[in-house]
Amino acid sequence: MSDTIRLDKWLWHARFFKTRTLAASVVSAGKVRVDGTPVSKPARSVGPGVVLTFMKEEDVKVVRILGCGTRRGPAPEAQALYEDLSPPKEDKQPRNPGFEGKGRPGKRERRNMASIHGGKGSFPLE
Template identity: 65%
Template sequence: MGESGQSDAPLAEKIRLDKWLWQARFFKTRGLAASVVRSGHVRVNGNRAGKPAQMVGPGDVLTFTQASRVRVARILAPGTRRGPAPEAQALYDDLSPLPERADETPVSPNPRYEGKGRPTKKERRKLDLNAPGALD
C-alpha cells in the first residue's frame, strides 16, 4: 500500500493510451499515436478515446485504423519499453479481421493493352523474328 492508504497495484497495470500504442509498435512515434487518439480515431472497449492520456490496461480492446486497415487488439500487458518487434507483439492479441481479397490473381499496377506500352523482352524477340530478312 502507498502512503495514502490506497493500493499501488491498479496503477502499475495501467499505461497511457498513446504510450501503449507506440510501445506496441502500431505507430512510429508517440506524437503520431497521440494525434490519432486526439482526432477520435481510436476506440477503447467500443467507446471513442478522447485524449491520449486515457489509461488502458490488460483486457481492454482497442479498435483503430492503420493505413487502410482496421486493427483490433486486446491488450495483454502494459509494457515497459519500446523494444524489438517480437517483444511488442507479446503485448497484445491481434483480433483484426483478415483483409478481403477481391481476386486471387495478382493485378499489375500497369495493365498491358494490346499494342500499347513497352513490350517485354519476350515480345521483342517475337517481333524481331517477324521482321523482314530476320531468317535469311
C-alpha cells in the same frame, strides 16, 4: 510492471505508430475506440483485457491488450503485448480485370479492355 499505461504510450510501445506524437494525434482526432467507446484523450489509462479498435493505414485493427510493457523494445517483445483480433483482410480485385498478366495482350484482349474502360483503344494515364 504497472497495470495501466497511457493510451498513446501503449500504442507506441506496441509499435503500431512510429512516434508517440503520431499516436497521440490519432487518439486526439477521435479515431481510436476503447472497448467500443470513442476516445479523444491520449492520456486515457488502459490495461490488460481492454480491446482497442483503430485504423492503421487502410486496415481496421482490433487488438486486446495483454500487457503494458516497460519500454519500446524489439518487434517480438511488442507483439507479446497484444492479441490481434482483426478481421481477415479482403482480397482486392486487380486493377485491370481484362488482362491476367500473361505477356503482351493480343487484339482480342485489347478490345475487351477498351470495352471495359469505355474507350476506343486508348487508355487514360493513371
